[in-house]
Amino acid sequence: MNRATVQDQLQELSLSLTRPSPDHRPLLADSPNRWLRALPYALALILVATLLPIDIVVLTGSYGLDGYPATVLSIAQTAPLLLAVRRSLPAWWIITAATAATAAVTLDSTPGAGPWPWPAATLIGYLFLLAALALRERGRTLLAVWLVTLFGTVGAAAAFPQRAGDAPALAVVLGGAMLLLGWSLRGRGEARRRLAEQEQISEEERALRTLLEERARIARELHDVVAHHMSVITVQADSAPYRIGGLPPEAVDEFAGIAAAARSSLAEMRRLLGVLRSEQGGPDKSPQPGVADLGRLVGTVAGAGVRAELSVGPEVDALLPLPAATDLSVYRIVQEALANVVRHAPGTQTRVSLAAEDGTLRVTVVNAAPRPGGARVEGTESTGHGLVGMRERVRLLDGRLDTGPLPEGGFRVAAVLPVTTPGETAP
Template sequence: MSDRDEARPRRPRRPRRPRTPAPARAERAPMRFTAVLRTPARAAEPLFARAPSAWQRMLPYVVAGIFVVALLPATVAVLTNDYKAGGGWAGALGVAQTVPLLLAVTRPLPAWALILTADTLGAVVLTHADRVAGHAWPWTPMCIVGYLVLMICLGLRESIRTLIGVWLVTGAAGVVLGFFEPDGVTTTSALLFVLSGGVLAVTGALRGIGDAQQRVAEQESISEAERARRTLLEERARIARELHDVVAHHMSVITVQADSAPYRLPGMSEPVREEFAAIAASARESLSEMRRLLTVLRSDGNGGGPAPGAAGELAPQPGIGRIQQLVEATVRAGQPVELSLAAGAERAAPPAVDLSAYRIVQEALANVVRHAPGAETRVRVTHDAGSVLVLVVNGPAARDAAVEPGGSGSGHGLVGMHERVRLTGGTLDTGPLPDGGFRVAARLPLNDASEDPS
């Protein structure tokens, strides 16, 4: 190895994804292909245009090409040898009746118009053929096969109304040609009418199922987004109420101190008294504005009355000092929790950080009880000169979690955590662990905690 090779930095290898076992892939392959068949194509889109694999997207072109290659020489040979039609007519009809199948992949309705016209013209030409008696008429076997392939493309693309119109026009063409039926032929009008109707019914049903599933998926996506938005707004309103309780306490202290200053500090000059009176008046006005805002936040929208649970919201807000009680209640519920609480963390944290730390631990423990019952859990709350660190780590579940309606959690509890950390200007790190557990780590700054970083 040369010095240049040794000095050249090596790119880190990407971790390989775990390969799905071959039996599992084989079982899921038919299901995925069935989903592709049910996926309706949109206007100006080829069939299977939204399929996940390149070979699935190319499949309609390959199938149409195979039928064209097979039907074109067969049509020319049968018209020439069996029906004794002229070679020029046989070649022209063979091309006109088969090549438009390639167009059916992207625009099946124009392709149907071309092929039906060519098939009808071929039936008229065969009435003057030398050996039409004893053979299929007005639709030759090659016409029937190509027409059924065309019906598959139509059924997967067009609406039910269009499919019914195509089917009726097919039957009408057979009825009209029946008035010019040569003697001794085997009539195939009814056969094509029945077969094309069955193919259109099956493919139209597949397309209808795909449309219904797509609408359900879109509605579920909209409902989930709306549910997440509503959860976010509710969490923000709850944070606003809690912040009101915290700020209102300090504003009340300012008001009392400003009102009592002339009595506690005798000998003040009149301008100083007026300044303290203005401070007290501004504080009282701010309290009134916050209480009016709180009335709106706590109302139920039906008359301004308190919302359910408002009485509990009037209680003092919890903080880091009550995490011990929270952990003890969780342990009594059967969840093994180990707590490490640094001394002085409650006194060092501002009210917003104090409340946010408690709520983050509360939500994290609730998620552990809900999704990992019996898991070993560690809660750690520490602080340094600039921030409070909250860490909640749990191992894998010791027993099966109760299945909730709607599947495994929606993650809306994490939305509330992010909102609280964002409010304090901190950072939040959440995610699964390699052993099957989960980790929640929040760093809440002690300075400028009341500012919104956005």
């Protein structure tokens, strides 16, 4: 290490002592506990109230100072402890200057009068000040503070060895230990805070990813529904002149325009949603499930230990066949609700019911409370991401979704879906 580098580092250390932390909040201000937030003020007040009279008595009785200078020096060495709760570095400057002045005026006192240059009360307050510094300032500033303490104390002891005793070594060692302990606690707190922030960010990212995946899934399924109906429109418009005799030329041209517009819209939709298909390895040729497949779905969860019952009210038959989007959404909502039961409450009694009223379809999935000591299939806490897809599907259909635990235990999922076009032909 060359001389220029050493000079730069020493200059940086000296600048650290003149640049206090911009954070002027009280120590422990981020604590959720009100008593912990008040703890630094309480400790500082107790120390000032205790050390101030002790310091005055020691300086006047043991060190032989007059009452007035002893009182002034004692106030200068203890009162800044209250300032240290918010601005620890300026408080350190004041107490350090007062300690140096006290050492200078007590130099001529009797060697056995008391520890020098650190009276006991002064050292106790100084250690509290170093703890406040360690919880607030940067590591470079703490190093500079300890070096000043080291060189000042050792220099005074070397210049006046007949006056100094064990106090210099004790002050340096305890001061370094206090700075190191406080710096370690601060680093641990910072690490825990950053970890909590990262976990929150990760949880939000997972929720957003789940939401986007569910929306993409809905878009793919809607593509199947819309593509089917657009294909039907195209075929009907193209075949209308052959199926219906005696059409005027204007009607034939109109049907041809409808067929062309339908084909163009279908091609444009396939281009826009092609990327969604490519991510899943190509189009799915299987038909989309619906209300007619709920019986088979309820039967499959029996193999996972869930005793599920399906109840379909007779008024639901009046709404059949449901619109394709509604039919598919009912199936997916029940599917996700049963999957949650299998994951988080296996072995419980579950009831799936469909009812219709005033042109709306109500889908309800209710499961009983989990058995005591029953193990979850996944063994993890619920994140609520399974409900994201339900909300998206219900929002798509302008419906309502109500989910939550029951007073007697268990969980309920209730969706109300409007059926606006009951006569639509299902795909």
